[in-house]
Amino acid sequence: MQLPIIAYGAPILRKVASNIDQNYPDLKKLIEDMWETLYNSNGVGLAAPQINRDIRLFLVDSEVIFKNQEPEDEPYPDAPGIKRVFINAKITKLEGEPWPYNEGCLSIPKINEDVIRPESVTLEYLDEDFKPHTETFIGMTARIIQHEYDHIEGKLFIDYLKPLKKKMLQRKLTDISKGKVQVGYKMLFPKK
Template identity: 75%
Template sequence: MILPIVAYGAPILRAVAKDIEPDYPGLPKLIEDMWETMYSSNGVGLAAPQINKGIRIFVVDSAQIFENLEPEDEKYPDAPGIKQVFINAHIKSLGGDEWAYNEGCLSIPKIREDVYRSEEVTLEYMDENFVAHTQTFIGVTARVILHEYDHLEGKLFIDYLKPLKKRMIKGKLDDISKGKVRVDYRMTFQK
């Protein structure tokens, strides 16, 4: 089932999400719905707070980013990407240089800005079967993971922008929070 994406301005996007237990009600269906919602919205990642769930789960399909790129391109050492579920994720470490990449967010449609993030992240997390993993991710895949991880911490990509840039997009953000934006996927807006 395709779920509505929570728009900028909703308090859940600023709350720290909670870890869940393996018996979380309807977890397999929730994961299936998250994949369906992400793909129908043309996203490469989706975090539970974006569908109004204050829990620590996100899905990432960075392989979509590489579909139209040359696989041997050295700019993308993480090609061909991953398709993965992350439950109860917690960052162990960040590494490498910070680098800029133009990011957007399904909860903040029609705004894209360059954001600096670390080129490497090591995470502890559970997969959809609640098997524990500690894994390091690099490149664009690390960036998508860090973007989705931020949603679990109540952070948004716009929080990384300089004050002047934030002031420049304030009107657009206000419009999004009031529902004055057209998108081709379902959204819910703060009343």
């Protein structure tokens, strides 16, 4: 079932999410619904706060990027990407040369800006079967993970922008929070 994505301005997007355990109600169904929501909105990552759940859960599918890559495009070092569920993730290390990339967010539609992030991220997490992993990711996959991880920490990609740039976007952000934006997927806007 496709779930509505929470729009910018909703308090849940600024809340630090809570850890969960195997007894979280209907977790398998929630993960299935999150995958469906992600693909129906043409995203590459989705965090639980974006679907109105304040839990430490996010999905990443960087395979989509590599499937759609043109042969003349600059290759990323993490090809062919991953498709993975991350539960109770904790970043343990950020390394490598910081690099800019034009990011967007399903909760902040029609705004894309360059964000500088380290090229490598190491994190501890549980998979959907609650098996523990410690793994390092690089390139585009690392960027998507950092973006989604920010969601479970109550941060958004616009928080990395310079104050002047953010000020210039304020009108668009206000329009999003008021529901004055058209997207091709279900959105839930903050109550007035």
